[in-house]
Amino acid sequence: MTxxxxxxxxxxxxxxxxxxxxxxxxxxxxxVTMSRLAQAVGVSRQTVYNEIGTKNALAEAMILxxxxxxxxxxxxAFDENPDNLPDAIQAAILAVLLHAExxxxxxxxxxxxxxxDTELLPLxxxxxxxxxxxxxxxxxxxxxGYHPDLTAAELDGAIDxxxxxxxxxxxxxxxTPARTAxxxxxxxxRVLEG
Numbered sequence: 001m002t003x004x005x006x007x008x009x010x011x012x013x014x015x016x017x018x019x020x021x022x023x024x025x026x027x028x029x030x031x032v033t034m035s036r037l038a039q040a041v042g043v044s045r046q047t048v049y050n051e052i053g054t055k056n057a058l059a060e061a062m063i064l065x066x067x068x069x070x071x072x073x074x075x076x077a078f079d080e081n082p083d084n085l086p087d088a089i090q091a092a093i094l095a096v097l098l099h100a101e102x103x104x105x106x107x108x109x110x111x112x113x114x115x116x117d118t119e120l121l122p123l124x125x126x127x128x129x130x131x132x133x134x135x136x137x138x139x140x141x142x143x144x145g146y147h148p149d150l151t152a153a154e155l156d157g158a159i160d161x162x163x164x165x166x167x168x169x170x171x172x173x174x175x176t177p178a179r180t181a182x183x184x185x186x187x188x189x190r191v192l193e194g
Contacts, residue, residue, distance in 0.1 A: 013051050015041050017065050020058055025104040029059070060130075066105055067131055070096050071138045078142040085146040086192055090185025092139075093166055097177035100170040128167070135163045148192055158191050 010018075019040040023032045034055065038045040052058045073095035081088035100106055140159050148155060162184065169180050 012041070012043070012047075013061075014065075016048060016052055016058075017061050020062050021065075021105050024062070025108045028108070032058075034058075062105065063131065064134075066103070067134060070099055071135065073099050074135075074138060075142065078145075085143065085148060086185060086189035088142070088146070089162065089188045089192075090181050093162075093184050094177055094181035096166055097169060097173070097180055101173075101177060106170065132163060132167070135167075136160060139163060150192070158188070162188060 016037060020032060020037055023036060023040060032055070034048045034052075035045050037052075037058070038048045041048070052061060074092040077092035077095045078088045081091055136156075136159050139162070140156070143155065143159060150158065165184060169184075174180065175183075
């Protein structure tokens, strides 16, 4: 396997992360080794260790790269709804859920929970502090621009709730993205309107 298409551009680290995602989605995380990653990118195994570090660091880098992709959709949704915060929140939720629906790495992580290859799952669940904090910071920064009529503590609680509930639906959908986004958007609207 060699890194395809868009992976050839970007930094060496970005190419390694793309290759690791491709390996994970095609063979499973348990089969990803630094040697296989080095071969896929066309560098030495020592170069992979120098650039990435441990396999756990590689997993974290993959998850954070995926998070950036999700947060880019959040940013776009807010940009497209500059005058209506509830609409921006609902559009952001929908964009995230639609992206999750077709995300190969997310599917690989979630489907691994039914087998033995569960090393990546804690990065999205029990050890997700960094992921949650980054997501909450991005959403909080975007929401603050609308100057909602909430105290700082109320706003922080509302953002925390939305981010955690959306992550829950990303991991285990209970309806279509549109239906879920509409339901969560309704709750966000009620909170924002008092």
